[in-house]
Amino acid sequence: MSISGKVVLLVDDCKTVRRMLDWTLKPAGLRTLHAADGVHALEMLRLEEVDLAFVDLNMPRMDGIELVRAIRADEKLRRLPVILLTTEGRDEDRQAALEAGANLFLTKPYTPALLLQKTESLLREAERARSESPNRPS
Amino acid sequence: MDRETALRELSKGTPELQHRAARVLGRWSDDQVVAALIDALQSPHRGIREAAADTLLEIGDARTVRKLVPLLRSSQPAVRNSARLVLQRLANAAPETLDDLARDPDVRMRIFAANIMSETGDHEFASPLLRLLDDADENVRDAAINGLGLLGAPEAIHRLEEFSLNGSSWIRFSAIDALSQIPDPDAVRALLRLLDRVPSELQEPVLDALGRQASPDAIAPLLRMLRESSPFRAAIVGILVGSLAAHVPDRATDGERVTVARALSRTLEENGLNMDLTVAALDLLGELGVAGEAAPVLRLLESGEDLVQRAAVRAAFTLRLPQAVPILERLQGRCGAPLATEIKAGLSSMVESRKENS
Numbered sequence: 001m002s003i004s005g006k007v008v009l010l011v012d013d014c015k016t017v018r019r020m021l022d023w024t025l026k027p028a029g030l031r032t033l034h035a036a037d038g039v040h041a042l043e044m045l046r047l048e049e050v051d052l053a054f055v056d057l058n059m060p061r062m063d064g065i066e067l068v069r070a071i072r073a074d075e076k077l078r079r080l081p082v083i084l085l086t087t088e089g090r091d092e093d094r095q096a097a098l099e100a101g102a103n104l105f106l107t108k109p110y111t112p113a114l115l116l117q118k119t120e121s122l123l124r125e126a127e128r129a130r131s132e133s134p135n136r137p138s
Numbered sequence: 139m140d141r142e143t144a145l146r147e148l149s150k151g152t153p154e155l156q157h158r159a160a161r162v163l164g165r166w167s168d169d170q171v172v173a174a175l176i177d178a179l180q181s182p183h184r185g186i187r188e189a190a191a192d193t194l195l196e197i198g199d200a201r202t203v204r205k206l207v208p209l210l211r212s213s214q215p216a217v218r219n220s221a222r223l224v225l226q227r228l229a230n231a232a233p234e235t236l237d238d239l240a241r242d243p244d245v246r247m248r249i250f251a252a253n254i255m256s257e258t259g260d261h262e263f264a265s266p267l268l269r270l271l272d273d274a275d276e277n278v279r280d281a282a283i284n285g286l287g288l289l290g291a292p293e294a295i296h297r298l299e300e301f302s303l304n305g306s307s308w309i310r311f312s313a314i315d316a317l318s319q320i321p322d323p324d325a326v327r328a329l330l331r332l333l334d335r336v337p338s339e340l341q342e343p344v345l346d347a348l349g350r351q352a353s354p355d356a357i358a359p360l361l362r363m364l365r366e367s368s369p370f371r372a373a374i375v376g377i378l379v380g381s382l383a384a385h386v387p388d389r390a391t392d393g394e395r396v397t398v399a400r401a402l403s404r405t406l407e408e409n410g411l412n413m414d415l416t417v418a419a420l421d422l423l424g425e426l427g428v429a430g431e432a433a434p435v436l437r438l439l440e441s442g443e444d445l446v447q448r449a450a451v452r453a454a455f456t457l458r459l460p461q462a463v464p465i466l467e468r469l470q471g472r473c474g475a476p477l478a479t480e481i482k483a484g485l486s487s488m489v490e491s492r493k494e495n496s
Binding site: 060 | 222249277307315346
C-alpha cells in the first residue's frame with residue numbers, strides 16, 4: 001500500500017515545527033494541512049478529509065490532550081490516528097496522552113526518519129483496519 | 139458583585155458565576171485577588187481559565203509574573219499553557235523573573251523561558267536567548283534558535299549559520315528557518331553561503347528560506363543553480379515566480395532570461411506547480427519574452443482552470459504567438475463574455491502588429 005497522497009494535519013503553534021514536519025513528510029508524497037492550535041484543528045478536521053494528525057502538546061486555546069479527547073469523542077473522527085509531539089518528557093503527560101487516545105507520544109528530539117517511519121506504519125495500520133471493516137465509517 | 143462575593147463565587151460558584159467573578163475581580167488588584175485568579179487559571183473549564191487570564195493581564199504587574207511562574211510546573215498541560223500565555227504578555231513587567239527561569243535546573247523550565255521570551259516579540263530578550271544557544275540541552279538550544287528567528291535578531295546570524303551546518307537535522311532545520319525570519323541582508327548572505335555548504339537534503343529548506351526572505355540578491359545565485367541543472371529546479375522556479383517574480387525580468391540578462399524561461403516551461407510541462415504558482419509562472423513567461431519556450435502556454439490555453447486559462451491567454455498575447463491564434467479563435471467561440479472580449483481585442487492587436495511589420 002502506498003501512502004502517497006494521504007493527508008496529514010500538522011497542529012502546532014510554532015510555524016517552524018510545522019515547516020519541519022512538512023519537509024519530513026513531503027518526500028513520501030504526503031499532503032499536509034496546517035493548524036496553529038486545537039480549536040483551529042477541530043474546525044479543519046470537520047471540513048477536510050484527513051488521514052493522520054501530528055499534534056503538539058503545548059498549544060494556546062486548546063492543548064494537545066484536550067484535542068485528542070475531542071477527536072475521540074467525535075463519531076466521525078474517533079478513528080483518526082494521532083501522534084502527539086512534545087519537548088517535555090513528563091511521564092504524567094505521556095500517560096494522559098495515551099489515556100486520552102493518542103496512538104503515539106513522541107518526545108523531541110526526533111529524527112525525520114523516525115517520524116516518517118511512524119507515520120507510514122500508522123497510516124498502513126489505519127488502512128488495514130478500514131479494509132477489514134469496510135462497512136465501518138472511516 | 140462586591141469583592142468578597144466575587145472571591146467567594148470564584149472559588150465555589152457555578153462555572154457561569156466563576157467566569158463572571160473572574161472578570162469582575164479586575165476592579166481590585168490586591169494580593170488576595172491575584173492569588174484567587176491564579177488559582178482560577180487551574181480550573182478544568184477553559185472559559186474560566188481564559189477569563190482569569192484576561193483579568194491577570196489587566197492587572198499585569200511584576201508580582202503577577204512571579205506568582206504565575208510556579209504554574210509552569212503544573213502536571214496539567216492546560217494550566218501550563220494558560221500560565222505561559224499570560225507570562226508572554228506580561229514578561230516585560232518582570233524580565234528578571236524570566237532570566238531566572240532561563241537558569242532553572244529543570245530543562246522544561248528553560249524551554250518555557252525561551253518560548254515565553256520569543257513570543258513577547260521584544261528584542262530585549264535577544265541577549266538571554268543568545269546565552270541559551272550554549273545550553274547543554276538540545277531542546278533548549280532549539281527553542282532559543284526559534285526564538286531568535288521570531289525576534290528577527292540580526293546579532294544571532296553568525297551563530298545561526300553555524301547551527302545550520304552542525305548537529306542534528308532538526309536543529310539545522312530550525313536554524314535555517316530562523317535565518318529566513320531575520321530581515322537583514324546578512325541573513326540573506328548567510329543563506330546564500332549555506333546553499334553551497336549544506337548537504338543536499340537541507341538544500342530545499344535553504345531555498346524555501348531564501349524564498350521567504352524575498353531578497354532580489356538571491357536571484358543571481360538561483361539562476362546559476364538553474365544553469366547548472368540543479369535537482370531543485372521546481373523549488374527554484376517556485377521562488378522565482380513567487381516572492382521574486384517582480385524582480386526577475388530586471389535582474390536577468392538576455393541569456394539568463396532564456397534559462398529561466400526554459401526552467402519555467404519544463405516545470406509547467408511537468409505540472410510541478412500549484413494553481414497560484416502556475417498562473418504566476420505563465421505571467422512571468424510572458425514577461426520574459428522568450429517565445430521559443432512557449433509550449434506550455436499553448437497547452438494551458440485549453441486548461442479547465444479559469445485562472446490558468448486566463449493567464450495562458452495573457453502570455454500568448456504578450457509573446458505574440460502566431461501558433462496560438464487558431465486555439466484562441468476556437469476558445470473565443472465557447473468561453474464567457476469577458477474572456478471572449480479580451481481574446482477579440484488581443485487578436486485584433488496581433489493582426490495590426492503583423493500589418494505594421496509587413
